[in-house]
Amino acid sequence: MTVAAGQQCCAPIAREPLSESAAADLAALLKAVADPVRLRLLSLIASHPGGEVCVCDLTGAFDLTAPTISHHLKVLRTAGLIGGERRGTWVYYWVVPAQVARLGELFIPLAQPAGA
Amino acid sequence: MTVAAGQQCCAPIAREPLSESAAADLAALLKAVADPVRLRLLSLIASHPGGEVCVCDLTGAFDLTAPTISHHLKVLRTAGLIGGERRGTWVYYWVVPAQVARLGELFIPLAQPAGA
DNA sequence: CCCCTGCTTCGGCATATGTCTAAAGCATAG
DNA sequence: CTATGCTTTAGACATATGCCGAAGCAGGGG
DSSP states (O other): OOOOTTSOOSOOOSOOOSOHHHHHHHHHHHHHHOSHHHHHHHHHHHHSTTSOEEHHHHHTTSSSOHHHHHHHHHHHHHTTSEEEEEETTEEEEEEOHHHHHHHHHHHHHHTSSSOO | OOOOTTSOOSOOOSOOOSOHHHHHHHHHHHHHHOSHHHHHHHHHHHHSTTSOEEHHHHHTTSSSOHHHHHHHHHHHHHTTSEEEEEETTEEEEEEOHHHHHHHHHHHHHHTSSSOO
16 A cells, blocks of 8 residues: 555554454463463473372472472463362362363464454 | 372373473463553454554553553563564564464363363 | 754653562471 | 461561663764
């Protein structure tokens, strides 16, 4: 599209698939996983046979203190990406597939080259 | 799995699909998109017919100053999610589908319920 | 040549984030 | 009821992040 100098350089945005509120909502979800520790936590929980992991197993996989792991788990849980429950002495966590899937679906249309 | 108190509560992690370095690498990529403004920027660029957008069109979509928009574009560009080029007076940006696809593919296995 | 416009870079500030130590719940064992 | 162990909460600190205003760089037109 050729334009004269001093004028608007291109046509207005044709489509805006992500509204301001949707972007804020998804960004909050992404912030929850945008951390190496939380990413590994989510991966560990998701890959565990049975779909559930005890916190005592997670702490051993990191060079971090238990409170730090607990903090990261809370972030993931607040975001709705994982669920947790206390059973007796130990606390178990599992992933919430629907919420994780939202993230995957987000990038499908964005990976398409043009606006097609 | 029933265990005695004071001992290890569960079996060791069966599979660890995300290595420490892979998690750090992907977390850096996720940090780039874990922001409402950058998410909308990426969305605006991706949805623009022709696959390219001039910066002058992007600034109008936000209540932010030009330096701030430029900063966010640089973050996306440094992450390899978008490419940019100056053509005459204006600067144009486009998405890098392969890099965006990495994010989408990441959540596919994580959305599976169990370790299956 | 100078100026005007578009975009980026620089420096500073307010807030958010990740980590720790210390202390407090909670459940089981004796 | 007390003791022990697992987990979370609270408080504090260093660093990272997001924002702006001012200045710098690049290209085009008098």
